[in-house]
Amino acid sequence: MDSLALGADLEPEPVVDEHSTVTLFVNGEETTLTVDHRATVLETLRESFGLTGAKKGCDHGQCGACTVLVDERRVNSCLLLTVTQDGAVITTVEGLADGESLHPVQQAFVERDALQCGFCTPGQICSAVGMLREAADGHPSHVTGPDDATGPVALDAAEIRERMSGNLCRCGAYPRIVEAIEDVIE
Amino acid sequence: MTTQAPQFPGAPVVRREARDKVTGTARYAADRIPAGCLYAWTVPATVAAGRVTAVRAVDALAVPGVHSVLTHDNAPRLQEPDDPILAVLQDERVPHHGMPVALVIADSLEAARTGAGELHIEYERDPHDVTLTEDHPGLYTPEEANGGFPAVRNRGDVEKALAASPVQVDATYRMDALHNHPMEPHAATAEWSDGHLTVHDSSQGSDKVRGSLAQAFGMSPDHITVVSEHVGGGFGSKGTTRPQGVLAAMAARHTGRPVKLVFPRAQLAEVVGHRAPTIQRVRLGADLDGVLTAVSHEVVTQTSTVKEFVEQAAVPARVMYASPNSRTGHRVVALDVPSPSWMRAPGEASGMYALESAMDELASALGLDPVELRLRNEPATEPDSGRPFSSRGLAACLRDGAARFGWHDRDPRPAARQEGRWLIGTGVASATYPVLVSRSTASAHAAPDGSLTIRVNATDIGTGARTVLAQIAADALGTDPAAVHVDIGSTDLPTAPLAGGSSGTASWGWAVHKAAADLAARLAGHSGPLPAEGITTTADTEQETADESPYARHAFGAHFAETAVDAVTGEVRVRRLLGVYAAGRILNARTARSQFTGGMVMGIGMALTEGCGIDPVFGDFTAKDLASYHVPVCADTADIQAHWIEEDDRHLNPMGSKGIGEIGIVGTAAAIGNAVRHATGARLRELPLTPDTLLPYLL
Numbered sequence: 101m102d103s104l105a106l107g108a109d110l111e112p113e114p115v116v117d118e119h120s121t122v123t124l125f126v127n128g129e130e131t132t133l134t135v136d137h138r139a140t141v142l143e144t145l146r147e148s149f150g151l152t153g154a155k156k157g158c159d160h161g162q163c164g165a166c167t168v169l170v171d172e173r174r175v176n177s178c179l180l181l182t183v184t185q186d187g188a189v190i191t192t193v194e195g196l197a198d199g200e201s202l203h204p205v206q207q208a209f210v211e212r213d214a215l216q217c218g219f220c221t222p223g224q225i226c227s228a229v230g231m232l233r234e235a236a237d238g239h240p241s242h243v244t245g246p247d248d249a250t251g252p253v254a255l256d257a258a259e260i261r262e263r264m265s266g267n268l269c270r271c272g273a274y275p276r277i278v279e280a281i282e283d284v285i286e
Numbered sequence: 287m288t289t290q291a292p293q294f295p296g297a298p299v300v301r302r303e304a305r306d307k308v309t310g311t312a313r314y315a316a317d318r319i320p321a322g323c324l325y326a327w328t329v330p331a332t333v334a335a336g337r338v339t340a341v342r343a344v345d346a347l348a349v350p351g352v353h354s355v356l357t358h359d360n361a362p363r364l365q366e367p368d369d370p371i372l373a374v375l376q377d378e379r380v381p382h383h384g385m386p387v388a389l390v391i392a393d394s395l396e397a398a399r400t401g402a403g404e405l406h407i408e409y410e411r412d413p414h415d416v417t418l419t420e421d422h423p424g425l426y427t428p429e430e431a432n433g434g435f436p437a438v439r440n441r442g443d444v445e446k447a448l449a450a451s452p453v454q455v456d457a458t459y460r461m462d463a464l465h466n467h468p469m470e471p472h473a474a475t476a477e478w479s480d481g482h483l484t485v486h487d488s489s490q491g492s493d494k495v496r497g498s499l500a501q502a503f504g505m506s507p508d509h510i511t512v513v514s515e516h517v518g519g520g521f522g523s524k525g526t527t528r529p530q531g532v533l534a535a536m537a538a539r540h541t542g543r544p545v546k547l548v549f550p551r552a553q554l555a556e557v558v559g560h561r562a563p564t565i566q567r568v569r570l571g572a573d574l575d576g577v578l579t580a581v582s583h584e585v586v587t588q589t590s591t592v593k594e595f596v597e598q599a600a601v602p603a604r605v606m607y608a609s610p611n612s613r614t615g616h617r618v619v620a621l622d623v624p625s626p627s628w629m630r631a632p633g634e635a636s637g638m639y640a641l642e643s644a645m646d647e648l649a650s651a652l653g654l655d656p657v658e659l660r661l662r663n664e665p666a667t668e669p670d671s672g673r674p675f676s677s678r679g680l681a682a683c684l685r686d687g688a689a690r691f692g693w694h695d696r697d698p699r700p701a702a703r704q705e706g707r708w709l710i711g712t713g714v715a716s717a718t719y720p721v722l723v724s725r726s727t728a729s730a731h732a733a734p735d736g737s738l739t740i741r742v743n744a745t746d747i748g749t750g751a752r753t754v755l756a757q758i759a760a761d762a763l764g765t766d767p768a769a770v771h772v773d774i775g776s777t778d779l780p781t782a783p784l785a786g787g788s789s790g791t792a793s794w795g796w797a798v799h800k801a802a803a804d805l806a807a808r809l810a811g812h813s814g815p816l817p818a819e820g821i822t823t824t825a826d827t828e829q830e831t832a833d834e835s836p837y838a839r840h841a842f843g844a845h846f847a848e849t850a851v852d853a854v855t856g857e858v859r860v861r862r863l864l865g866v867y868a869a870g871r872i873l874n875a876r877t878a879r880s881q882f883t884g885g886m887v888m889g890i891g892m893a894l895t896e897g898c899g900i901d902p903v904f905g906d907f908t909a910k911d912l913a914s915y916h917v918p919v920c921a922d923t924a925d926i927q928a929h930w931i932e933e934d935d936r937h938l939n940p941m942g943s944k945g946i947g948e949i950g951i952v953g954t955a956a957a958i959g960n961a962v963r964h965a966t967g968a969r970l971r972e973l974p975l976t977p978d979t980l981l982p983y984l985l
C-alpha cells in the first residue's frame with residue numbers, strides 16, 4: 101500500500117471505539133455482555149449469541165429479514181443499537197417453539213409451504229407473531245376502516261397483507277404466507 | 287431419447303427442510319462463525335471508468351480492530367479466472383462503477399465498516415458511456431446470444447411479407463435494468479487449513495464455484511471444498527461464481543484466519559449481474575383472419591467492457607408462433623456498466639414481454655380475441671428449426687386458463703368497465719421456457735441397518751430439491767420418501783450441475799433415478815444380510831444427456847391478469863393473476879405451486895415497480911437498495927393462482943418432467959400490461975407501469 105501512499109505525511113485521525121456492558125434476556129435466558137456501541141441487536145444476536153436465525157437482508161430497515169420481538173413487539177433488529185437495549189426481553193425465531201412442538205405460526209408455515217429459500221422466513225414468522233398481537237391490541241393499519249379502530253381488529257386477507265408488507269420475500273411466497281396466518285387465526 | 291411412460295406419483299410431500307427453516311436452524315453461508323473469524327467489508331469504485339491512482343490506508347489501519355487492507359497493490363495474485371468478473375484487486379483498472387477496489391478486514395464487522403469509511407482512494411477518471419440507445423454507434427451483431435443461440439435467424443423474406451400484409455403492428459418496447467435481489471445477499475465464509483480451502487458460499491452450484499476458485503488460485507479442485515447447504519434465493523445471480531468467495535479466500539490467505547464476507551445490499555446490484563436493459567422492436571404482419579405472415583423481433587441491448595453477455599430476448603419468437611417469414615436478431619453495445627447476467631428466465635422474460643404485448647396489439651388491430659389470435663397461430667412444428675415438439679401444451683393452457691379465469695365474459699372494448707374510481711381490465715399472454723438438462727452424477731447407498739442415502743451435489747435455492755430428489759429415489763426404490771436420506775450442497779458429494787435454467791430437477795433427478803434404480807436391482811438380487819459396508823451404486827448421465835434431442839422441447843403456459851387502475855392517481859393494482867402451465871409431470875404439487883406463483887409474483891414486480899436506470903453523469907445504478915428498487919410486497923399480491931395440465935411427454939427424462947422455476951415470470955408482465963391497456967385504452971410500451979407514466983393518459 102505504501103507505494104500508493106496518499107497524503108503520507110498526514111497523521112491518521114484517531115477513531116475511538118467504545119464499549120459498554122448490557123444485560124439482555126434472550127429467549128428466556130439472561131446474559132450480560134460487553135458490546136461495541138456500533139453493534140446492532142441483529143449483529144449481537146448473530147455474532148455474539150450465535151443465534152443466526154434472524155437474517156441480514158439489508159441492514160437498513162428495508163426488508164424485515166431481521167425481525168425479532170423486543171418486549172413482545174416486532175422490530176427490525178438491524179435498526180436497534182444493542183447498547184440502547186439494556187434489560188430488553190428479546191425473542192428470536194429460535195425461541196418460539198415449545199421444545200419439540202412448533203409455535204402455531206411455524207407449524208402453519210410448514211403446512212402451507214409458506215417458504216421457499218427460507219431466508220425471509222424467520223423474519224416473516226416473528227413479524228406474524230408480533231402482528232397478531234398488535235391486531236389483538238387494537239392497533240389499526242392503513243386498511244382498517246375508521247369504524248373498526250376500537251378494540252381488537254379482525255384480520256381479513258387485506259389486513260394481513262398490509263400488516264405483513266414490511267417483510268419482503270423475493271421468492272414470492274406471499275399467497276402461502278397469508279394462508280398460513282389465516283390458518284392460525286381460525 | 288424415449289423413456290417408458292412416466293409413472294411418477296407427484297405427491298405433495300412437505301418440504302423436508304421446512305422445519306429447519308421455520309425454527310431458524312437452517313444454516314446459510316453467513317451463518318457460519320468459525321473460531322477466530324475476521325470480517326471483510328468491500329469498498330466499491332466510485333467512478334465508472336478509469337484507474338485507481340492512490341490509496342491512503344493508514345487511517346483505516348489505525349482504526350481499532352482493523353487487521354488489514356487489501357487493494358490491487360498487495361492482494362494475492364490470481365491466475366486468469368474462468369470468468370473475467372472474478373479478477374478482483376488484480377490491477378488498477380476500473381471498468382465500471384461499484385467494482386470492488388479494496389477490502390478492509392477486521393475483528394468485527396463494525397470495525398471493518400469504519401475502516402472502509404476511513405480509506406481514501408484517488409482515481410484518474412476516463413470519460414464513460416453508460417447510456418443505451420437504439421442508434422448507438424457502438425452497436426454490433428454478436429456471434430451468439432446467451433445460451434449459445436445464434437444472434438440472428440432469418441426465414442423467408444420478412445420485409446416483403448410485412449409490406450404485403452393487410453394488418454401490421456410495428457412497436458418498440460423498452461425496459462430498464464432489473465436486479466435479482468435474492469433476500470440473501472451474496473456471502474462467503476472462507477478458511478484455509480493445511481493448504482485446503484473451505485468456502486461456505488451463497489451459490490446456485492458449488493461445483494461451479496470450486497472450479498472457479500481452483501482456476502483463480504491455481505490449485506487442484508481436490509484441495510478445495512465448497513459448501514452451499516442452504517441458499518437464500520439466487521434467481522440466476524448465484525448461478526455463476528461471484529466475487530465474494532474469491533475475495534474471502536484471498537483475505538483468509540492474507541490474514542491466516544477465517545474470513546466472512548457479505549456484500550452489503552447496496553453494493554449487490556453492481557457485482558452480481560442484472561437483467562440487461564432492452565429496446566425491442568417487434569413487427570408483425572397478418573392476414574385479415576389473424577394468421578401471421580411475418581414475425582420480426584429485433585433486440586438492442588448492452589453488455590460491459592469486461593465480458594460479453596447478450597440477453598437472448600428474440601429467441602422465444604423462434605418458438606412461439608407459426609409464420610412463413612421471420613427475422614429474429616440481437617445487437618449489443620459494450621458500455622462502461624456492470625456486467626449483465628442471468629436473471630430468472632433470461633431472454634424469455636424480456637422477450638415475451640415484447641412479443642406478447644405485440645400480439646395483443648395485433649388482436650386489437652384485427653378486432654380479434656387475443657386468445658383466439660394465439661390459437662390461430664399454433665405451429666405444427668417448431669417454427670425456427672422445423673423439429674417436432676416433444677409436447678406443446680400452449681393451446682390447452684390458453685383454453686383451460688380462459689375457462690378458469692372467466693375470460694370469455696369480458697367486454698373486449700377498452701376502458702369500458704369502471705368501479706368508482708377504478709378502471710378494470712383483463713389481459714392475457716403466453717409463456718414458454720426451454721427444457722434444459724445437463725450431465726450429473728449421483729450415488730445411492732443401502733446400509734446394513736436398512737437406511738437409504740442419496741448423495742448428489744445438488745443445490746436447494748428454495749425449489750425444494752431435497753424433497754423432490756427423495757421422491758424420485760423413493761419411487762425407483764419402491765419405498766416411502768421419508769425413508770430416503772438426501773445429502774446435497776457440498777463438493778464432497780458426487781459432482782452435479784448448478785441450479786439454473788430450470789434444469790436442476792431434470793439433471794440431478796435423472797442421475798438419482800439411475801443410481802436408485804440400479805440400487806433397487808442390486809438389492810432385489812441380494813439375499814441375506816447386507817455386507818458391513820452396505821451396497822453403493824453410482825450413476826453418471828453423460829451418455830443420456832450427450833445427444834441433442836431430435837425434438838423441440840419446451841414448457842408452455844398462459845397467464846391471465848385482471849388489473850384495476852386508479853383513474854385519479856394512475857396506480858395499478860393486480861386483482862387477479864392466474865397461470866396455467868404445461869410442464870410435463872409435476873413431481874411435487876406443493877413445492878411446484880410455490881415456484882409457479884413465486885415466478886408470477888416476480889412478474890408483478892417487473893410489470894409495475896421494478897426497473898433501474900443508470901445515472902449518465904455518475905455512471906451508477908440509480909436504485910441500489912431495497913428502499914429505492916421496489917420488489918413486490920405482500921400487499922401487491924391478491925388472488926394468485928397456478929394450475930397445470932397433465933402432460934405425458936416420453937421424450938424428456940425418466941420422470942417426464944420439464945423445468946418449472948422460471949416460466950412463472952414469462953409473459954406475466956405482458957398479461958398485466960395488456961390488462962392495463964384494456965382497462966384504460968392506454969398502450970404503454972415501457973416497463974414498469976408506474977403511476978407517473980400512466981397518469982397523462984388518464985387526465
Ligand code: FES
Nearest residue numbers: 159161163164178
Ligand atoms: S436486515 Fe433489517 S430490515 Fe433488512
Ligand code: FES
Nearest residue numbers: 216217269270271
Ligand atoms: S422464502 Fe425466499 S425470500 Fe422468502
